[in-house]
Amino acid sequence: MASEKVLTFSDDNFDTDVLKATVPVLVDFWATWCAPCKAIAPVIDAIADEYDGKVKVGKVNVDDNPGTPGKYGVRGIPTVILFKDGKVVDQVVGAVPKAQLEALIKKAL
Template identity: 80%
Template structure:
């Protein structure tokens, strides 16, 4: 992960870091072998920096943390899910443009 503003979410910390967060959370479900995941990674980093303090941004490696993607029905990656107050507000699948990520975030702010 290139940006220090992007959190590493795991099966073990997801409840505390995401579901109990007092600000909206953008979660990127990804894997090291996924080319579209690599394509949107710089966008995720950029969003994390721009929305620092207003939105928590993090990633879940689906290979290392299989339980969490299963709970959220993640079948394809990258999947980006926006949560607020522990509830899913919206999600998108695939390599999407930054403008679409920002539109997603605006739903929570």
């Protein structure tokens, strides 16, 4: 079951919802046909629930929103990028363990 705390980001709202956010933002770049993206989805949901209020968590569908992934050099999916104060803090590519994403988040908190 998907967490209601996972937001949907798009080319249209990315600047406002991610780059101008007052808290760090974890963004999962994904696609519906991507098996590793489906594998990491429960991890993204769990992080959204656990870090609610400290970190915004959301997803960008790369098929529906090609501009944003191109801007950040997303070549493979899933790519998870952590933003803070409008800048990239770090990123990981692939279906990584939850501990690796939590280590990413700790860099921004």
